[in-house]
Amino acid sequence: MSLARYVGIRVAQAIPTLVGAMLVMFVLVRILPGDPARLIAGPEALEQDVQRIREQLGLNKPLYLQFVDYMSSILRGDFGTSIKYRTPVIDEIMARLPYTITLALAAEAIAVAIALPLGIYSAIKPRSKASYIASVLSLVGASTPIFWIGLIFIYVFAVSLRILPSSGADTPRHIILPAVTLALLLMGNLTRITRAAVMEALGSNHVLTAISKGLGSRVILVRHVLRNAMIPIITIMGIQVGALLGGAVITETVFAWPGIGSLLIDSLFYRDYPLAQGIILFIVFVFIVINIITDILYAYIDPRVREVLWRAGRS
């Protein structure tokens, strides 16, 4: 089947991307000044002890040998051992992953639930009050520091009103504040893109034709306008979910949400090379997968894209 073949080609194309990304990040994390052995032992530790740790970590080997070691263990499915935590990198990532996925999906879902209707409505009625509110909200959401919003939410809902927990990740109630905070950030973009896409579709010839044919407004909106407007919306949603799965660093830190993002920052701060590499590799992987999924979704929604893809698959 040609769609399967198309997916196959995309996956094959992803392999050099992954290897390239690995090489780049391997070099990049090591270009940063800093010595993991000293950072872990602390400044007060004696140099002989620190030197011993360097040897144990293999950090005294030449860089190219370290890279060869790293690549060969990746091929064996071993992502290495975290320098700081001394546990397999894969275990550290898996412990945090459920939290990251939950937060990403919840935030994106909230953003979509609000931004999509808002965007559509303000495109249909560009001069309405709702439309103005939508523009202001999206501007505020996109430009306010998320750190500040997060703290304000905590102080209002946890400290003053005491209706939600201040931080942590124990019950579904714990996800409300971080998810809404993140959603505010996402909504801005999503509303604007939706509004622009719907407005563009509204002005296109086939919609004019449909109106002149006397089709009902509901049919026009769903079948002719939204379907055409969905492509840019799905693209932006894909990018947003991809970015969120890489961890929402600031939100996670403010709300003590134990996700991937805070782990990545932590690993870079300790120059925990294997852990940082593992997380970045994971993020690259997520982006590739999401890109493939988005492309398939395009094909599903837009028969024209499907046609092109299938032709490409046959060639």
Next chain:
Amino acid sequence: MVRGLSKISMVVIIIAVIVIGAVASAMIFMQQAPGQPITPTTPLTTPRTTPQTTPTPVTTPGQAIVSKKDTLKVAIGTDLDSVDPHGQTTTTVQNVVRHVYETLLWFDENGNVIPWLAERWEVSPDGLTYTFYLRKNVRFHDGSEFNATVVKANVDRWIDPTTRVPLRLQLGPVKGAEVVDTYTVKIYLKEPFAPFLRALANYLLITSLGIIKKFGNATITEVVGTGPYKFASWEKGKRVVLERNEDYWGSKPPIKRIEWLIIPETSTRLAALLAGDVDFAYSLPATDLERVKNDPKFTVLTPTSNRVIFIAILPKGPLNDPKVRQALNYAVDKNAIINSVLYGLGIAADSPIPPHFFGYAKMEPYQYDPQRARKMLEEAGFPFDKELVLLHPTGRYLQDKQVAEAVQAYLSRIGLKVTLRTMDWPSFVAAITKPLDQKDYDLLLLGWGPGVADAHFTLHGQFHSSQAPPRGLAAAHYNNSEVDSLLEQAMRELNEAKRVELYKKAIEIIWRDAPWIFLYTQKWFYATSKDLKGYWVYVDGEMIFFDRAFFG
């Protein structure tokens, strides 16, 4: 197009359903997934032993304190990095696991070394052999017995070069251990090391023989100790739970369960305390000190840390003149920095070491006097057009960037040109570990906080010439053979009065030579809800122990 609206509301409902579904399913997934609990499960069968005659810092004989609440929630800033008893480096982490692991000796609230798992000890006259007589009827959480063999196994693992022990040499030059009989063990040193007992009380956490056999020199990931609490579970990045050891050999803690919640952001820790989500919060933002102090619901603690903060002056060019360095000390108003930049969370330096350290000697402070500073620089022929670079980390110490800015302002007030160079901590450490001739800056802001409150660890680490970078981290590259010799003698001197005298001499020379702009000893800002009582502050002014805490 109006009819389109009802379509929109339908979309909203559908999406709302998806949201709820996604969140609910992910939450279920999450409840199951997080970090494998590390649980010592073996139930204990031995009868609880009665406390021995040795003094324990417990003030209620006979009657046990009853806590009104069973669970204590504590907010800390960092997740555990390692639970290996011999791999500890981070104070917060050590604080958590030290409720589970114990040591041969321990400290009372005044910082004195007291017997703990060892009931008494003897030191040979040459200072090379320490004999410890161990407490009997102490059992580990895995049910095994504590005895001399266990102590020897812990010492052996500590000194094994293939084990990752970052602070190995901080314990001292340990040669080995020998089992004399079941409850007597000797520890041998390669050379006399006067701070040994304090170091032993702080560093050598004891785990069971079974754990050492199981893990060998690999990282220990199961927490088995003899302490008042057992390690119940650890969810990475989220929380660590300790549960009361019902068979503890000493007095049983009043609180059943301690939850250490990992909340990295200081403002969030404060919010968690204000919201009542936690009972105790570590290391809060200095800017909120007054506000919490004035809130009747909370008690504020500002314990004095082991950490001195200073500006190291590199002995290069005109700065290689003690008179110039003294002038810089007169130019900076430490008290003003403490009051306005640190919100009072500091003690102005009158010695290179904190006042609670063993070996502390009070010196005549460099009183703020900009005219005098300027005059001294002029007399020394200081080139005022020279640009000085001040290197400093950011986010490492309390208000570190702001303190560096204040120092810059004070120095420019007497006509010096000072440029700040801000770095993240890893880059900063890389920059200060270079040899002197590769350093392209003149001043650096650093904090130094050894785990043990003994003059040796600060003075030797910062002023002995053998510790100059790249061999060590003696930031000012100080090199004075007289000080070297005094510090070496003090390290070997077992007579405490003589030792204090030696440190006093060394401190006098260092104070006069002024290799630093001596700034302050940092304090911490912790807070707790008013009903929590009985917790106590460790000698390092950083760790808090809850083994006697209760809600009243």
